[in-house]
Amino acid sequence: MGIYIYMLRCSDGSYYMGSATGHDLQPRIDQHNAGSYEGYTFSRRPVVLVWSEYFDRITDGIAVERQIKGWSCAKKEALVRSDWKNLSRLSRRRAGKPSTG
Template sequence: MAAFVYMLHCADGSNYIGSTSGPLEKRLAEHQDGSYRGYTFRRRPVALVWSEAFERITDAISAERQIKGWSRIKKDALVRGDWDTIRGAARGPSVREGWSSSLSAPPTRCPLAPYRVKARARPSL
């Protein structure tokens, strides 16, 4: 049985990312009909702008969660199939730390650790 992750463009200009283990066409009809009072209920009509099939629902759910965490720029690039923009919009350590992807390893400092601030000298009295 196939599973899908999909992106809908809503009437208010927002995007909705979802997944389903059933037929994609059936799930889209449920969004259009307002069968469930979820995110898209008050944002109809919706249009399918992107989808991908998976063998297992767990893989589709994993992809859904990953895409939901992306910026609007990356989601729009996904719809266009613009992988260069998706890679460029990534907020990985290479962007935060300023290291080149050509290096063999990232910096040893944890990118989530707060930056060290130099102590200020106390004014003499």
């Protein structure tokens, strides 16, 4: 069993990153829109699925989810548009500062 990593656009324009195991993502999106669980999306409904990717290995999917959660809104929007040139530009280090990692 693998995992879907997904991004929702909320009614307030913000983005929510989530994950769902299995091979069908729609029931999880329906739960968000129904308000089945209190959390980030509960007061920001309706939500719309704007990006998802399936990973065979759950650990790979979780790593990608954590990475994208730390991205700026502009970077997330570039991913949604599949704008790889802009995503690459937004990923560059600023002002030649050395990496801390």
